[in-house]
Amino acid sequence: MIPPAAAKTFDELTLGHGVGLEDLIDRDALSEMVKSFYELLGVPLRIFSEDGKLLADAADQNPLYAYLNSAKAGRVALSDIAGKVKNLALGEDGLASYPCPTGESYVVAAIQYDGKRMGRMILGPFVSPSDAVPTRVLLTLDPALEASRLQELFLELPRAESEAVLKLVRHLQRTLDLLLFSGHRALLTSNMHLASVRESFRELEDKNDKLQTAFDRLKELDRLKSNFLATVSHELRTPLTSIIGYSEMLVEGLAGEMTAEQREFVQTIRDKGEQLLQLIKGLLDLSKLESGTMSLRKSQTDILTVLRDVAQTMSPTARKKEVEIIVDVERGLPLMWADSERLRQVFLNLTENAIKFTPPSGRVTLSARITAVDASNPEEAGGLVILSARRTAIEFRVADTGIGIPEAERSRVFDAFYQVDSSSTREAGGTGLGLSIVRRLIDGHDGTVRITDNTPKGAVFVVTIPVKRATIG
Amino acid sequence: MQLDFVNRELTIKLVYYGPALSGKTTNLQALHKVAEPGASGRLMTLETKDDRTLFFDLLPLTFRNQGSLAVRLKVFTVPGQVIHASTRRLVVQNADGIAFIADSRSNETQHNTESFMDLRENLKQHGLTLKQMPLIIQFNKRDMPDVRSDAEIAELASKGREPVYLAVATRGIGVVESMIGLLHLTWSALDAEHDLNKKFGFDSKAFLGQVAQKLGNPKPIPEILQACVGGALDVLRPEAG
Numbered sequence: 001m002i003p004p005a006a007a008k009t010f011d012e013l014t015l016g017h018g019v020g021l022e023d024l025i026d027r028d029a030l031s032e033m034v035k036s037f038y039e040l041l042g043v044p045l046r047i048f049s050e051d052g053k054l055l056a057d058a059a060d061q062n063p064l065y066a067y068l069n070s071a072k073a074g075r076v077a078l079s080d081i082a083g084k085v086k087n088l089a090l091g092e093d094g095l096a097s098y099p100c101p102t103g104e105s106y107v108v109a110a111i112q113y114d115g116k117r118m119g120r121m122i123l124g125p126f127v128s129p130s131d132a133v134p135t136r137v138l139l140t141l142d143p144a145l146e147a148s149r150l151q152e153l154f155l156e157l158p159r160a161e162s163e164a165v166l167k168l169v170r171h172l173q174r175t176l177d178l179l180l181f182s183g184h185r186a187l188l189t190s191n192m193h194l195a196s197v198r199e200s201f202r203e204l205e206d207k208n209d210k211l212q213t214a215f216d217r218l219k220e221l222d223r224l225k226s227n228f229l230a231t232v233s234h235e236l237r238t239p240l241t242s243i244i245g246y247s248e249m250l251v252e253g254l255a256g257e258m259t260a261e262q263r264e265f266v267q268t269i270r271d272k273g274e275q276l277l278q279l280i281k282g283l284l285d286l287s288k289l290e291s292g293t294m295s296l297r298k299s300q301t302d303i304l305t306v307l308r309d310v311a312q313t314m315s316p317t318a319r320k321k322e323v324e325i326i327v328d329v330e331r332g333l334p335l336m337w338a339d340s341e342r343l344r345q346v347f348l349n350l351t352e353n354a355i356k357f358t359p360p361s362g363r364v365t366l367s368a369r370i371t372a373v374d375a376s377n378p379e380e381a382g383g384l385v386i387l388s389a390r391r392t393a394i395e396f397r398v399a400d401t402g403i404g405i406p407e408a409e410r411s412r413v414f415d416a417f418y419q420v421d422s423s424s425t426r427e428a429g430g431t432g433l434g435l436s437i438v439r440r441l442i443d444g445h446d447g448t449v450r451i452t453d454n455t456p457k458g459a460v461f462v463v464t465i466p467v468k469r470a471t472i473g
Numbered sequence: 474m475q476l477d478f479v480n481r482e483l484t485i486k487l488v489y490y491g492p493a494l495s496g497k498t499t500n501l502q503a504l505h506k507v508a509e510p511g512a513s514g515r516l517m518t519l520e521t522k523d524d525r526t527l528f529f530d531l532l533p534l535t536f537r538n539q540g541s542l543a544v545r546l547k548v549f550t551v552p553g554q555v556i557h558a559s560t561r562r563l564v565v566q567n568a569d570g571i572a573f574i575a576d577s578r579s580n581e582t583q584h585n586t587e588s589f590m591d592l593r594e595n596l597k598q599h600g601l602t603l604k605q606m607p608l609i610i611q612f613n614k615r616d617m618p619d620v621r622s623d624a625e626i627a628e629l630a631s632k633g634r635e636p637v638y639l640a641v642a643t644r645g646i647g648v649v650e651s652m653i654g655l656l657h658l659t660w661s662a663l664d665a666e667h668d669l670n671k672k673f674g675f676d677s678k679a680f681l682g683q684v685a686q687k688l689g690n691p692k693p694i695p696e697i698l699q700a701c702v703g704g705a706l707d708v709l710r711p712e713a714g
Binding site: 010011014015114115181184185188189192195196199200203 | 475484486514515517519528529531533535543545547549559560562563564566567
């Protein structure tokens with residue numbers, strides 16, 4: 001019932017002449033009602049829409065009419081009756097009856113709803129019991145039709161008092177009015193549901209558009225920020241290289257001998273310059289990683305070499321803090337497809353970080369072992385049967401015996417410039433850039449990084465990187 | 474407004490607007506109760522939950538004038554609850570006149586204000602202003618305790634332009650008067666725009682009288698119109714054109 005009316009506007013459905021009988025009432029239900037009426041009374045009933053379409057019909061082939069149909073004059077008389085009944089002018093009360101010249105009668109009644117004509121119903125033919133005699137017109141219609149047969153069939157026509165039929169018609173009108181009312185209400189309700197959904201959809205779409213615009217703007221700003229960082233870092237590096245170079249020359253006595261104190265001061269300038277340079281390099285890396293302009297130079301890489309190199313580089317720092325570094329690499333690890341320089345940077349960062357937060361006489365352990373990861377992306381559930389092929393991977397662990405990282409902070413420590421506790425920066429130093437670079441470099445190797453607890457205390461950074469390059473996706 | 478030239482029928486859309494639980498549906502029920510059976514159709518209430526209107530109520534009223542024009546009034550309510558904003562916008566579209574049903578209780582003043590702003594916003598979305606819209610305001614629930622006083626409302630009403638009515642819709646008090654006032658304003662505006670009285674030989678005063686009679690109020694129209702406690706009823710709204 002919804003499709004033909006769905007396109008109608010609210011005004012058409014409530015105010016105007018937009019709805020027809022077929023929109024408001026189910027045709028099957030109407031047919032059923034008409035049939036049940038016919039069974040009850042035996043008087044044939046037909047319902048037409050306002051434009052003359054037959055909507056429901058309950059009448060067996062009437063034997064008299066079948067017989068009349070067999071002769072030419074009979075056919076003419078029948079079509080005359082049909083035409084007259086169908087176009088009968090209705091009175092003010094929407095009723096009219098038609099007594100046929102052949103003796104039977106019809107009653108026609110308007111179907112009204114909300115003051116409007118929606119269609120008409122036609123009852124008949126029937127014969128009033130008081131004049132159950134065929135008219136002369138019928139008996140002399142056609143010489144081909146036998147009078148006795150006509151008489152016999154005429155008496156078989158349904159019988160009903162006109163009064164009773166009119167009463168029934170009024171009852172039918174009221175029943176139909178109720179049906180139309182509930183049909184109209186159902187139609188309006190479904191249309192309102194549709195309209196409300198459409199309206200909500202429109203509102204959501206508006207909001208979506210606004211969000212998308214805001215999102216695009218933010219993305220653009222982010223890109224600008226990365227560009228700015230890259231440019232500034234690059235521009236800062238040039239003068240800084242000169243500062244470091246000249247202070248080195250001073251320390252080496254190229255501009256004449258210095259007192260011990262002077263040398264110490266210049267040495268400090270150089271050290272701090274070096275520190276600043278590392279920071280700027282970090283910024284530059286980050287902006288390159290963010291803008292996607294850093295390319296990894298991957299080759300077959302030996303893990304043991306990388307980790308030993310890291311331990312060696314960090315050992316002076318560790319010694320100074322009285323922290324022990326242990327390298328524990330499983331035997332027979334395969335070569336892995338990675339950028340060895342960047343991998344070194346990852347573990348330098350993690351190890352430096354671990355040492356920084358480990359108190360004296362603590363221990364930092366670098367370990368690596370072979371493991372396997374699912375080929376499927378853990379963020380996309382589903383398709384496990386297909387995607388669960390295991391890939392060989394290396395699991396690296398950088399474990400310390402330091403202060404540990406609270407559970408709630410673990411996902412945030414990889415954000416750029418984020419520090420768990422800003423007071424620790426002052427104590428331990430650092431910019432908060434290292435871990436965000438680490439995460440991005442690991443991403444670049446299709447790997448993952450997570451943080452777990454070390455027992456009895458401290459934190460473990462677990463880095464898992466597939467051995468071979470991904471062949472899927 | 475919809476004009477059916479073939480059947481010489483005019484359909485006018487009136488909308489009862491207002492905050493939740495201010496008595497919009499009760500107004501329609503009261504009208505339905507007093508209307509002569511021949512004049513009023515069934516009151517259709519669409520989708521209710523806990524006796525609250527979800528979509529709208531619709532009361533059709535039909536008046537056949539001795540002139541040549543039949544006038545059909547379709548009286549709608551909107552759902553008052555804030556969340557049904559989109560439905561209100563849909564129902565108020567193409568309204569010819571609006572009755573704003575306000576809750577008289579002092580602590581409902583804020584809700585009245587919000588609903589009125591909402592009406593203004595929804596009209597704006599259809600490219601209309603309050604100024605263009607024939608509008609009456611009914612302060613309902615006068616029988617409740619802690620209502621804003623008659624004097625306070627009369628004082629405010631005398632400053633505003635919209636005719637203001639006092640009502641107790643549950644007892645049918647003021648309901649027909651509000652309706653007649655709204656119809657008077659709406660007809661004036663429609664006549665100013667479409668010149669209906671002249672075109673159809675329509676006698677709007679007699680028509681109003683007939684409506685009042687069929688709604689069970691046989692008093693003369695000027696007397697009924699006087700029930701309004703403030704605002705201007707005789708303003709023909711030239712802005713409407």
